[in-house]
Amino acid sequence: MLAESLNVFLRLDDAIDGSLVAVIADTETSARSIVGHIRRLHDSASTLATYLDGTSLKAGDLGKEIVESVTCLADIGSFIEGLPAKMERDLASVQALVEEIKTLSDMASDVKAISLQSRLLGLNAAIEASRAGTAGTAFKVVADEMRKLAGNSSAMAVRINTGLSRTQEIVDSGLRFTINESSRQLAGVTKAAESIKKLQANLEDMSQYYKTRFAIVTKHNEDLVKDIAEVLGEIQYQDVVRQCIERIRVAADRRNDALRSALEMPDQSLGQDAGLPRQLELVLNEFLAEEQNHRHSVRQTQGSDAPLKLELF
Amino acid sequence: MAAKTIMIVDDSSTMLMSLRNSLEIAGYKVLEANDGTVALKALQAGNKPDLIITDINMPNMGGIEFIGKARALPGFRFIPILALTTESQQGKRDEAKKLGATGWLLKPVSGTDLNKIIKQVLPGA
Numbered sequence: 555m556l557a558e559s560l561n562v563f564l565r566l567d568d569a570i571d572g573s574l575v576a577v578i579a580d581t582e583t584s585a586r587s588i589v590g591h592i593r594r595l596h597d598s599a600s601t602l603a604t605y606l607d608g609t610s611l612k613a614g615d616l617g618k619e620i621v622e623s624v625t626c627l628a629d630i631g632s633f634i635e636g637l638p639a640k641m642e643r644d645l646a647s648v649q650a651l652v653e654e655i656k657t658l659s660d661m662a663s664d665v666k667a668i669s670l671q672s673r674l675l676g677l678n679a680a681i682e683a684s685r686a687g688t689a690g691t692a693f694k695v696v697a698d699e700m701r702k703l704a705g706n707s708s709a710m711a712v713r714i715n716t717g718l719s720r721t722q723e724i725v726d727s728g729l730r731f732t733i734n735e736s737s738r739q740l741a742g743v744t745k746a747a748e749s750i751k752k753l754q755a756n757l758e759d760m761s762q763y764y765k766t767r768f769a770i771v772t773k774h775n776e777d778l779v780k781d782i783a784e785v786l787g788e789i790q791y792q793d794v795v796r797q798c799i800e801r802i803r804v805a806a807d808r809r810n811d812a813l814r815s816a817l818e819m820p821d822q823s824l825g826q827d828a829g830l831p832r833q834l835e836l837v838l839n840e841f842l843a844e845e846q847n848h849r850h851s852v853r854q855t856q857g858s859d860a861p862l863k864l865e866l867f
Numbered sequence: 868m869a870a871k872t873i874m875i876v877d878d879s880s881t882m883l884m885s886l887r888n889s890l891e892i893a894g895y896k897v898l899e900a901n902d903g904t905v906a907l908k909a910l911q912a913g914n915k916p917d918l919i920i921t922d923i924n925m926p927n928m929g930g931i932e933f934i935g936k937a938r939a940l941p942g943f944r945f946i947p948i949l950a951l952t953t954e955s956q957q958g959k960r961d962e963a964k965k966l967g968a969t970g971w972l973l974k975p976v977s978g979t980d981l982n983k984i985i986k987q988v989l990p991g992a
Contacts, residue, residue, distance in 0.1 A: 779892060783978020786889045790975030793879040797924070797953050847956040863973035864984055867964040 559816075562834035566809055569841055570802050577795045584791040591785045595778060602774045609767045616760045623753040630746045633739050644732055651725050655718060662714040669707035676700030797848065805841040809834060871992050873985070874898040874916035876906040876933065877951070878925040882974070886920065886951075889978035893985075895992075903928025907936050915942065918989050920972075923952040923959060931963050938967035947988040951976065 679697030683690035812833040873895045875886045880901075887897045898916055900906035902925040919937065923930035930950055937943050947969040950960075960971050969988055976984070985992050 780979055782892060783889050783982070786885045786892075787975055787977030787980070789885045790882060792881040793877075794953055794974055796879065796881075848953045849955070863976070864970055865960065865972075866970040866988070867968060 558831040559834055562831050562838055563809070566805065566834060566838045566841065569838060569845070570805065573798055573802060573845055577798045580791055581795055584788045588785055588788045591781045591788070595781045595785075598774050598777045598781065602771060602778075605767065605770055605774070609764075613760070613763075616756055616763070620753060620756050620760075623749045623756065626742075626749045627746060627753070630743050630749075633742060648725070648729070651721070655721055655725075658714060658718055658721070662711050662718065665707055665714060666711040669704050669711060672700055672704035672707060676704055794848075801841065801844050801848070805837055805844075808837045808840075812837065868991075870894055870896050871917040871989060872896040872898060872915075874900065874906060874909070874914070874919045876900045876903065876919065876921040876925070876930065878902055878922060882922065882951075885975075886981075889981055892978065893982050895985075902926055903930060903933030903936070906933055910937055910940055910943065915946075917946065917992070918985065919946065919948045920951050921948065923950055923954050923963070931959065931966060934963055934968050935966035949984070949988065 676697050679700055680694060683694035683697050686693065812830060816830045873890050875883060875890070875897060877883050877886070878901050883899050883901070887899060890897050898909060898914055900909055903921070904927045906921065907928065921930040921933055930952065934948050934950070937948065948967065949970045949972050950963050950968050951972045951974055953974045955973060963971060972984065
């Protein structure tokens with residue numbers, strides 16, 4: 555009987571050892587799997603960080619181009635806004651100059667007419683002074699002075715005309731400058747369409763760029779979520795192992811109870827009683843049945859493509 | 868759309884931590900109970916989860932008894948209840964089915980698999 559008891563005892567130990575070996579393998583596989591998932595989490599997070607850095611730099615370049623286009627458009631807007639006032643000012647200046655030139659031109663004509671009249675008067679006075687002979691000598695001096703005055707007036711008229719011509723040139727040159735300046739600014743206006751086109755292209759580029767980046771970031775985020783979910787699943791092996799150890803403890807306690815009961819028997823009965831091997835056999839069979847009931851939760855029974863352990867009623 | 872609420876019942880704090888995090892990451896609200904008695908009280912107090920996931924072997928009140936009592940509560944006739952356990956004994960499965968369990972799921976379950984299962988038993992999740 556003692557030999558039989560020891561035999562069952564050893565079989566129970568073997569069964570316990572088998573369960574312990576299985577849970578040790580499970581915890582090792584689970585730990586390795588967690589490390590693998592954490593490594594993938596780290597890699598995904600690093601890739602994500604690199605992508606976000608690149609996104610920030612590229613966005614900075616595109617943003618700069620957009621700011622340049624917008625600044626150009628703002629300058630054009632300011633020019634167009636100030637254009638009516640500028641045209642009004644230029645027109646008023648030109649009109650004032652035209653009025654001034656007209657006045658000067660009239661004055662020059664008057665001086666010319668006075669000069670002509672003075673010349674005729676001087677000539678007539680000279681003729682009359684000749685006729686008067688000696689008596690006309692003094693009058694001849696007056697006639698000469700009249701002719702000089704006519705000459706001076708004529709010279710003055712010439713100088714006025716010269717001045718007018720110069721004024722005309724200045725006006726022309728001023729107008730040319732205004733026209734050139736306006737043309738330059740108008741050329742800026744014609745760039746507006748180009749700037750708007752560039753701005754639109756930049757915005758489209760940026761939109762496409764972000765769409766692509768977001769797709770990549772989303773993919774990495776999904777990978778992160780998936781790996782986190784897998785890690786959380788691996789942690790559940792702690793509960794599987796805990797329950798296995800609890801079953802072993804229950805079996806060991808029951809075995810020890812049976813042994814203690816046997817030790818309480820008289821010495822001559824110890825080793826002769828058939829109760830001990832029966833009790834140990836019972837403990838062994840119940841332990842094996844319990845292990846059988848929980849075997850599907852042991853990782854070693856499942857492959858990577860194992861079907862989901864779900865039964866819907 | 869409002870987030871669905873899932874009640875998890877388990878005496879293992881590790882299981883509760885694992886499930887709570889997996890479910891919250893997936894966008895669900897989570898109610899926790901560490902045995903059938905606590906879970907039943909929470910339901911009687913007016914909590915109405917969209918899905919219940921319960922362990923089977925727990926102190927005070929086990930999962931099978933909890934499933935039977937929860938089904939008897941008004942308004943809980945059709946709420947899906949999944950058993951999540953290391954136990955695979957056919958007798959216990961049959962008993963849980965008889966008392967109104969929706970399905971039997973073996974521990975451990977990854978977050979990815981859990982989400983697939985939830986979408987199966989909880990339309991619109």
